[in-house]
Amino acid sequence: MPGGGRSAAAVDALPDGLVFVDGNGTVVGANARALALFEAGGDTGIVGRGLLDLLPDFDWRDVPGPVGRMRGRRTDGGVFAADVVAVRLEDGGEHGLMLVVRDLTGVLDAETALADARRQTEAVLRAVGEGVVGADAEGRIVLVNPAAAQLMGYRASALGGRELHALVLHTGGDGEPVPFEDSPLADTLRTGRRHRVQGQVLWARDGDRLVVDMTIAPVCAGERVVGAVVTFVDRGPDRRLAHRHAAEVAAQAERHGAELSRLEQRYEELAGRHRLLAGAVAGARRGHLEELRTELMAVAADDACHLWPEAGRLLGRLATGCTRMAALLDDVLDQQLIASGEERLRREAVDVGRVVDDAVRRAVELLGHERTRFAVRCSGGEAEVDPGRLAVGLAHLVADVAGGGGGEGSGGVLGAEGDALVTVVVTGAGGQGVRIEVRGPYGGGDPLRQSVVSGIVCAHGGVVQRYEAPGGGGGGVYVVELPGRAGGGGGSGSGSGSGSGSGSVEGAFCAEVLPSSGRRRRRARHALPGPGSGGGGGGVGAGVGPGAGVGVGVGVGPGPGVGPGPGSGPGPGESA
Numbered sequence: 001m002p003g004g005g006r007s008a009a010a011v012d013a014l015p016d017g018l019v020f021v022d023g024n025g026t027v028v029g030a031n032a033r034a035l036a037l038f039e040a041g042g043d044t045g046i047v048g049r050g051l052l053d054l055l056p057d058f059d060w061r062d063v064p065g066p067v068g069r070m071r072g073r074r075t076d077g078g079v080f081a082a083d084v085v086a087v088r089l090e091d092g093g094e095h096g097l098m099l100v101v102r103d104l105t106g107v108l109d110a111e112t113a114l115a116d117a118r119r120q121t122e123a124v125l126r127a128v129g130e131g132v133v134g135a136d137a138e139g140r141i142v143l144v145n146p147a148a149a150q151l152m153g154y155r156a157s158a159l160g161g162r163e164l165h166a167l168v169l170h171t172g173g174d175g176e177p178v179p180f181e182d183s184p185l186a187d188t189l190r191t192g193r194r195h196r197v198q199g200q201v202l203w204a205r206d207g208d209r210l211v212v213d214m215t216i217a218p219v220c221a222g223e224r225v226v227g228a229v230v231t232f233v234d235r236g237p238d239r240r241l242a243h244r245h246a247a248e249v250a251a252q253a254e255r256h257g258a259e260l261s262r263l264e265q266r267y268e269e270l271a272g273r274h275r276l277l278a279g280a281v282a283g284a285r286r287g288h289l290e291e292l293r294t295e296l297m298a299v300a301a302d303d304a305c306h307l308w309p310e311a312g313r314l315l316g317r318l319a320t321g322c323t324r325m326a327a328l329l330d331d332v333l334d335q336q337l338i339a340s341g342e343e344r345l346r347r348e349a350v351d352v353g354r355v356v357d358d359a360v361r362r363a364v365e366l367l368g369h370e371r372t373r374f375a376v377r378c379s380g381g382e383a384e385v386d387p388g389r390l391a392v393g394l395a396h397l398v399a400d401v402a403g404g405g406g407g408e409g410s411g412g413v414l415g416a417e418g419d420a421l422v423t424v425v426v427t428g429a430g431g432q433g434v435r436i437e438v439r440g441p442y443g444g445g446d447p448l449r450q451s452v453v454s455g456i457v458c459a460h461g462g463v464v465q466r467y468e469a470p471g472g473g474g475g476g477v478y479v480v481e482l483p484g485r486a487g488g489g490g491g492s493g494s495g496s497g498s499g500s501g502s503g504s505v506e507g508a509f510c511a512e513v514l515p516s517s518g519r520r521r522r523r524a525r526h527a528l529p530g531p532g533s534g535g536g537g538g539g540v541g542a543g544v545g546p547g548a549g550v551g552v553g554v555g556v557g558p559g560p561g562v563g564p565g566p567g568s569g570p571g572p573g574e575s576a
Helices: 005-012 032-038 105-127 146-152 164-168 184-191 236-301 309-340 352-367 387-402 447-459
Strands: 017-022 027-030 065-073 079-091 094-103 131-136 141-144 195-203 209-221 224-234 348-351 372-378 382-385 420-427 434-440 463-468 476-482 510-513 538-542 550-554
Touching: 017 032, 027 032, 032 065, 032 094, 079 105, 131 146, 146 224, 164 184, 184 195, 184 209, 184 224, 209 236, 236 309, 309 352, 309 387, 309 447, 348 352, 352 372, 352 382, 352 387, 352 420, 352 434, 387 420, 387 434, 387 447, 387 476, 447 463, 447 476
Parallel strands: 372 420
Antiparallel strands: 017 027, 017 094, 065 079, 079 094, 131 141, 131 224, 195 209, 209 224, 348 382, 372 510, 420 434, 434 476, 463 476, 538 550
16 A cells, blocks of 8 residues: 555545555555455455456546446455545556445445335325425424325425415414414424414415314424424315205205195195084084984874885885984094094093993994894903993994995805804903904995094004904904903993893803894894803893894803893884
């Protein structure tokens, strides 16, 4: 190596390798660091080798000056990255080179790791939907992601070095200027405190006023604040969505209000028509229909009128029909009053059997000349009901399945003599509720009668359900379920009707109603077995027509009952 011992020691102490080359390109000397870089253990030295053997990418045309990065080759063939700087040397007319060689192996690894980290950071900043701005200790922008640049209305490349506060935070929401010293950003840079500001006003490049949620976090090096990271969350879309939703709700409320007004107007119109129709029906019932019935009855009963027998019977049937029609209209009007709340049920604890007896008598009156037999079975007990109105509802249900008019089916359950049989079974009386099953030869379903039945039963808090009769005969089976009342009943009997008679039965029996023309007779027979528990029964006599009687027996309570049935009329009557 050229130079004396002291200079050689100084050269060996340098951290970079020094390689001396003569004018022929031959290595004539190197310091200790260069020998460590190029010489492998146990191999020959580098002195005397050609420069291109050590630095194959070296170009003499780049001398003098920094040659740049190139490959360095060790004596064993190994390659490493090196940064080379060449300096010309002249000594006594001889020209040479001094090469400063720095090993870049560790530097390249660090640069690669740094580049990877930078790419990951850039990917994260591009991916986040929030605006992110990095500021130095003076509040100047050193980092900005695309979301923040788009929010502020600038290109990201145009924001570097600009003051963040003066750019977008210079004015408050009230239009007054905000000094930098009084801003949250300045406080964070001074004290290192973290700030979160909701509803911060940010001014975009085009002058738009944006409302954002802003968070400012300090960036510290040790205990010194060297910058801050500011994040923005634009609340504009949320506010616009809320305003749009509020507008839609208001419009929908307006539409619903208009629709409600139309429905209320329509309801008032329907209520007016209902009142008009109810008044007309009530007037017809108490006016023309009653007058017609009275006149027909008077003509039929006048012995001075010389009419042939068929005409007299026809007048009687017409008068009876008017009576049934009047009763039906009365029941419909009463049910409408209950449904509208003008009338209330008069509840009381009554024996269910008595209510069923009354219902069957009313059904006989509603059916008139129809030939029907009834089988009634009652387990006994009391219920909290309006006895009169419940009897009316059950009577219409019995008449609906007993008569063919308006029903869904014809034919079905017939008695032993070919006449229609209606079965009424009452079970479960007491605290668990009352279940009344009505089974008849016809499917029922008359709209007028069913409206009366359902209205009265629903007013009692019960339900009416229809089932198909077993066997496919077309008959109807209706089940009425009512809330019950705990209690029991003793044997009782009552009787009423045209024709004389009295009766006492156990269990249940059938009462036969023959047509009003010809000889009328009533007889009782045991059609169904009595219940397993329960004692005797009560007898009820009911009459229809000028000389016929109907007896209905309901087994209720532990003791037998007897009901007298006095009657009036030209023909004899029998009751059981």
